[in-house]
Amino acid sequence: MSGYQDKIKEVALRLLKDGSVDMVIGFRKGTLPMMNEPCFIRRPEDVHQLVWDSNCGINLANYLTDRKEKIAVVAKGCDSRNIVTHIIENKIKRENLHIIGVPCQGMVDKRRIISEFGDTLLDVADDGENLKIKIHGSEKSLKKTDVLQSNCAACIHRNPVLFDELAGELVPEQAGVDRYAEVNRVEAMSPQEKWQYFEDLLSPCIRCYACRNACPLCYCPTCFVDESRPQWVGKSQDPIDIRTFHFLRAYHCAGRCTDCGACERACPVGIKVRQFTSKLNKDAFEMFGWEAGMTLDERPPLDTYKPNDPNDFIK
Amino acid sequence: MNLMEHMGIEPGRLQFSWISSAESTKFVDVVKTVTASVKALGPNTTYNKQAVKVA
Amino acid sequence: MTEFEPKIVSFLCNWCSYGAADLAGVGRMEYPSNIRVIRIPCTGRMSPKFFLSALSEGADAVWVSG
Numbered sequence: 001m002s003g004y005q006d007k008i009k010e011v012a013l014r015l016l017k018d019g020s021v022d023m024v025i026g027f028r029k030g031t032l033p034m035m036n037e038p039c040f041i042r043r044p045e046d047v048h049q050l051v052w053d054s055n056c057g058i059n060l061a062n063y064l065t066d067r068k069e070k071i072a073v074v075a076k077g078c079d080s081r082n083i084v085t086h087i088i089e090n091k092i093k094r095e096n097l098h099i100i101g102v103p104c105q106g107m108v109d110k111r112r113i114i115s116e117f118g119d120t121l122l123d124v125a126d127d128g129e130n131l132k133i134k135i136h137g138s139e140k141s142l143k144k145t146d147v148l149q150s151n152c153a154a155c156i157h158r159n160p161v162l163f164d165e166l167a168g169e170l171v172p173e174q175a176g177v178d179r180y181a182e183v184n185r186v187e188a189m190s191p192q193e194k195w196q197y198f199e200d201l202l203s204p205c206i207r208c209y210a211c212r213n214a215c216p217l218c219y220c221p222t223c224f225v226d227e228s229r230p231q232w233v234g235k236s237q238d239p240i241d242i243r244t245f246h247f248l249r250a251y252h253c254a255g256r257c258t259d260c261g262a263c264e265r266a267c268p269v270g271i272k273v274r275q276f277t278s279k280l281n282k283d284a285f286e287m288f289g290w291e292a293g294m295t296l297d298e299r300p301p302l303d304t305y306k307p308n309d310p311n312d313f314i315k
Numbered sequence: 316m317n318l319m320e321h322m323g324i325e326p327g328r329l330q331f332s333w334i335s336s337a338e339s340t341k342f343v344d345v346v347k348t349v350t351a352s353v354k355a356l357g358p359n360t361t362y363n364k365q366a367v368k369v370a
Numbered sequence: 371m372t373e374f375e376p377k378i379v380s381f382l383c384n385w386c387s388y389g390a391a392d393l394a395g396v397g398r399m400e401y402p403s404n405i406r407v408i409r410i411p412c413t414g415r416m417s418p419k420f421f422l423s424a425l426s427e428g429a430d431a432v433w434v435s436g
Contacts, residue, residue: 194322195322196323240362244426247318279318313331314331314333334387334436345435359429
């Protein structure tokens with residue numbers, strides 16, 4: 001872990017010093033434990049702020065949209081896939097990017113740790129395998145693999161797919177994980193049970209749009225929820241409106257979502273927002289053999305036509 | 316469409332078809348089958364603001 | 371109680387199904403009057419916003435036809 005951090009700093013310093021990039025996007029320590037924040041480093045003397053540990057879950061591709069300057073960006077597996085999506089969608093130019101790939105071993109789910117230790121949490125340190133949790137007067141050690149974010153636990157693309165240099169050795173990919181376990185469980189329900197399941201799932205939603213803002217795919221100049229003429233989606237707290245919002249947000253991510261988990265991480269009330277997108281990911285994979293952001297050479301299934309596209313839903 | 320059904324809207328609330336502009340008989344057939352299937356399905360009570368208000 | 375008469379919002383492509391509906395009218399064919407036709411310039415105009423708002427505003431079903 002700290003090896004990654006030193007290497008990231010070293011690369012960032014070199015790039016800023018020789019002027020090949022205007023800024024480096026990475027993480028620095030936040031004000032609370034487990035809350036690393038994204039930072040834009042423009043001067044070599046600020047490079048020491050950069051950190052890397054298991055709390056860098058925010059997707060940095062989100063900060064690249066429509067940027068014109070030369071940027072070096074720290075990218076784990078999912079970030080790099082979102083960068084590929086950005087390049088395909090002409091939101092950023094490949095030649096303006098220097099990607100510092102970070103093979104990732106999963107990010108921890110801070111909510112699970114907070115719910116276990118409450119507000120007494122003082123500090124969380126990370127040695128790669130274990131988390132050292134400091135609370136008032138005592139210390140505890142947790143195995144990192146036990147507290148991973150749900151999407152990281154089922155991730156099969158931990159290594160960056162596109163990078164200019166690496167911050168460490170590539171890690172072995174996980175095998176034999178069931179990425180769609182939750183989706184399959186819901187699929188087996190009857191329509192009424194499904195309806196109830198999502199009713200319960202969405203009941204705490206306060207429509208803060210944190211999931212939208214954290215998502216690197218959501219960059220429309222005017223989001224559909226802000227449109228008022230015509231207004232397709234009601235802006236109220238009505239359960240139907242809330243459902244429509246989540247519905248449409250998920251549809252906008254169809255064939256583009258890399259399951260980075262940023263939406264779920266950002267949700268202040270802990271809704272499992274990935275329930276929607278992972279269903280679409282499963283469909284994209286099963287119907288078109290497509291996983292978003294894996295290559296620059298292929299167009300996504302939703303903007304190409306192939307004679308063998310599935311069409312049994314049409315009468 | 317799969318996502319709609321995944322979220323608990325009954326299959327059949329959203330239907331698709333393809334009819335050429337010369338196929339008036341197919342149009343009539345499809346209208347009949349669509350109407351019959353929705354009749355069998357019954358009223359839309361879940362994904363409906365008005366139904367929620369009445370209830 | 372009378373039989374349930376569903377309201378079906380139909381989005382018809384100007385060049386395909388809308389033409390077929392026109393032809394059915396010219397041919398004096400009979401079909402159920404449960405459909406409410408909305409003409410769209412092409413099925414490509416269809417957006418999830420449309421059918422979601424149709425359903426949430428009280429339609430019993432949505433039928434999209436190219």
